[in-house]
Amino acid sequence: MRAGRGRSRPVRTGRARASNRHLRGVGRPAAAGGPRTIYHWRFGEPGEGPGAGGGSEVKPGTEEILLERELSAIVIPHGYRTSLPKGTKVRVLQTLGDSATVSADFGGLFRIDPDDFPAIGLSELPQPDREAELSRPLEERVWDVLRSCYDPEIPVNIVELGLIYDCRVDPPAAGAKSDVHVKMTLTAPGCGMGDVLAADIQHKLEKMADVGRAEVEVVFDPPWNQSMMSEAARLQLGFF
Template identity: 50%
Template sequence: MNHEEVVFSREASVIQIPDGNGLVIPAGTAAWVMQVLGGNFTVRLETGHLIRLDGQDADAIGREVPDEARQKVTDPSELTEELIWEQLSTVYDPEIPVNIVELGLIYGCQISDNGVDGKRVDIEMTLTAPGCGMGQILKDDVEYKVSHIPGVSRAEVELVFDPPWTPEKMSEAAQLELGFF
């Protein structure tokens, strides 16, 4: 598989994979784009380390902001549970080329009234491993993407580990993509 070589044209804040720590990449750093999923870039540095570059910082590597990084819903009256699930399917673990819905990480989603200022969305989510360094990053991604849907005033993710995640929770498509079949 060919990966596009890029050079950072400006300093950019990124997240190290898999530990989830923040890092600043200086301008002039060479790297390779490994995948673009969920509006974010997974990039390999010359050192071999993987990082996640937010799609909004695509210009740092000479790219356009991916469509998935842009908000698609504009009418708050369109808010449905199906729409929330669609938005959740735009969140990816940067190490795995399958979205968190197909991975089986979302255990539940509930929409409720939050008074006069919109709807509250509560999401139960797990991780592939309890000690996953990217856990807080994924949780933050979900809360950010769901809370920016018009009509949603608050989104909260509860990380749960009972029942624990197993590969059987993945969709058949995800299992095929990851070579489990």
């Protein structure tokens, strides 16, 4: 199952709706009736800190990029797929894991898939070394995959955020592959990106050579709270 696949909706220009995020600095609305305010995070060096997880980490871009073709995107935080028209101006806000978050000149945030990175001025992702991958224990590699998944508005991977409640790797039967079972939550129950994140995890796990089926369940008991984040994540997000 590919992330975000489904019926597309047209882009609505104008003011973006405020997110219901719990985390300070993410999509906080301005005064009543005003436009949404986007707070840009200050990132460290690539590959450092709790945001590191196999992808590149960049500082928010200041250069507008003019789209030379129509671009498929997922609307943040609602989670449905749409298209950004040719001629739209976008800014890359973050690239973590294997997706990028951009803002558009007409308002709103959008997640861009790695196949479309060249269209927004980013390099294509390198292909993993399958032989080196299989030399490490499967459970260790499964957790690495989970650390490569990000909420598109928060520059910390979902493991450090405390969104993974349980991860179980079944022992393989003779000549078979292992099944993986993941139980996760979201920072806010009403977040429309939940299905997108779950599908991302499932797709990445099932791409692993020695994984057969991946099952990802989104739960809300117990409810997520900030104390579930790692110390490094709380430090990066300013909760000290």
